[in-house]
Amino acid sequence: DAKTTQPPSMDCAEGRAANLPCNHSTISGNEYVYWYRQIHSQGPQYIIHGLKNNETNEMASLIITEDRKSSTLILPHATLRDTAVYYCIVRVDTSGSRLTFGEGTQLTVNP
């Protein structure tokens, strides 16, 4: 699976958009970009994933650049409960493909 690079930490004001970047310059054509988060030692929570088109769900939006070498996770209106470690993971989309977690980004939402 392709390696990803994320900033170790970010801050965001409550109610503002949180934009979390991820670089995956060695991504292959059949690899998806997944985002998970882990809130204070709870089980990781799936957020969103995409291949090359931008995606949106009730939790977040995922913007993938045209060359697919980077992406941004957007939490449109961050709340205190969004404080967590966010992981960007690139993996081949096949059954049984493991998730390889890196260091992630510690997002702190401030009141």
Add this chain to the structure above:
Amino acid sequence: NAGVMQNPRHLVRRRGQEARLRCSPMKGHSHVYWYRQLPEEGLKFMVYLQKENIIDESGMPKERFSAEFPKEGPSILRIQQVVRGDSAAYFCASSPWTSGGAYEQYFGPGTRLTVT
């Protein structure tokens, strides 16, 4: 629709005892994964199972650790003769089987193992 269930949530064992961790996947999910998170470290893949089959155990320590996912019942991660270094949070995840498309994994709340 209940999520992934793990029990016990907390488990304390003395050195040399056995630890059994259970995972019930989400309804309709036939793939189970186990991950371990050591204190102050990231999540590491351990093993991937389908019903009655171990598909990928490349992340499992070579000794004392085993996993199963029987035809009936939960998946079990078994650690024999536990040592202090086994103290960690163990997470189970499940995903559905489909003939194509993405396979997001849904995680349980974890079992926190403490070896004294």
